[in-house]
Amino acid sequence: MQMPIADFHCDVLFKLLEDERLSFRDDTSGKLDVTYKRLKQAKSVFQTFAIFVQPGDNAGIEPYFKSIDLFYRCVLPNPDIAFIQYKDDLERSLAEGKIGAMLSLEGLDGLQGDPAMLRIMYRLGVRAAGFTWNNANWAADGAMEERGAGLTAQGKAFVRECDELGMMLDVSHLSERAFWDMVDTASKTVIASHSNAASVLPHKRNLSDDQIKAIIALEGLIGVTFVPYFVSGSEVVTIDDLLRHVERICELGGERHLMLGSDFDGIARYIDKLHNPADVIHLQDALLKRYSARQTERFLSGNTIRFLRERLPERSSS
Numbered sequence: 601m602q603m604p605i606a607d608f609h610c611d612v613l614f615k616l617l618e619d620e621r622l623s624f625r626d627d628t629s630g631k632l633d634v635t636y637k638r639l640k641q642a643k644s645v646f647q648t649f650a651i652f653v654q655p656g657d658n659a660g661i662e663p664y665f666k667s668i669d670l671f672y673r674c675v676l677p678n679p680d681i682a683f684i685q686y687k688d689d690l691e692r693s694l695a696e697g698k699i700g701a702m703l704s705l706e707g708l709d710g711l712q713g714d715p716a717m718l719r720i721m722y723r724l725g726v727r728a729a730g731f732t733w734n735n736a737n738w739a740a741d742g743a744m745e746e747r748g749a750g751l752t753a754q755g756k757a758f759v760r761e762c763d764e765l766g767m768m769l770d771v772s773h774l775s776e777r778a779f780w781d782m783v784d785t786a787s788k789t790v791i792a793s794h795s796n797a798a799s800v801l802p803h804k805r806n807l808s809d810d811q812i813k814a815i816i817a818l819e820g821l822i823g824v825t826f827v828p829y830f831v832s833g834s835e836v837v838t839i840d841d842l843l844r845h846v847e848r849i850c851e852l853g854g855e856r857h858l859m860l861g862s863d864f865d866g867i868a869r870y871i872d873k874l875h876n877p878a879d880v881i882h883l884q885d886a887l888l889k890r891y892s893a894r895q896t897e898r899f900l901s902g903n904t905i906r907f908l909r910e911r912l913p914e915r916s917s918s
């Protein structure tokens with residue numbers, strides 16, 4: 601039986617931003633991975649839509665607003681999509697069998713250190729923030745920045761502002777030092793929306809065992825990601841290769857802290873048989889060969905839903 605799925609990271613809004621003619625509802629161009637039709641097919645109960653904007657020192661705020669506008673115009677109007685901003689949105693969405701859709705930020709370059717912009721993003725419904733993409737910006741160094749510095753003073757101030765607002769903190773693209781700075785500065789837990797285990801495949805975008813253990817100790821979540829070059833060094837990457845990351849995170853105590861962070865629409869290459877949300881059934885089949893139905897259900901959606909039930913803000917607190 602097909603289990604419901606929850607995914608904490610996709611970049612379809614970026615593709616829509618680049619080419620507004622693409623149809624989220626039912627793309628026929630073959631250019632989109634995540635579409636409404638496929639989310640329905642995949643029994644999706646929750647999907648995070650990342651706002652990714654070309655990073656850089658001169659990045660402005662406009663593309664962020666345009667991405668949010670696309671989310672409002674192209675994603676939300678579909679009949680079984682429910683906008684997730686507060687706890688009660690999630691409960692209603694689950695009760696009605698809808699697909700919960702949440703906004704997140706992947707890089708804060710264009711916010712230019714202005715906390716007013718962060719508060720406006722929150723008001724518009726954004727509920728998770730990754731401070732960098734792979735580059736360095738005013739807030740922090742990203743994972744691929746050679747300098748490897750941590751959070752700036754402005755970055756730390758933004759961590760506190762996020763905690764106060766109820767904006768979840770996403771460590772996935774941070775440098776290792778910025779990761780620890782964020783963990784030390786935050787008063788609440790952190791998530792890694794789309795990262796794998798560096799002890800299985802050493803890559804700067806993956807998390808060391810100590811980082812994974814820290815997220816688990818903080819009751820956070822780690823989204824295993826389907827980006828083939830974060831999974832294995834082989835030419836052809838398989839679902840079995842991805843399961844080695846699942847296994848490692850579980851060995852470190854993460855059975856209740858593991859989720860999916862596909863990165864669909866953010867990748868040009870794919871894991872074999874894992875090209876879009878409808879293909880997650882193949883991952884389910886593979887998981888069920890090694891894990892119980894209960895564990896598999898946790899990985900595919902249970903852990904994410906449990907976390908969101910705890911972490912989403914109450915409507916009255918806005």
Ligand SMILES: [Zn+2]
Binds near residue numbers: 706
């Ligand atoms: Zn990413």
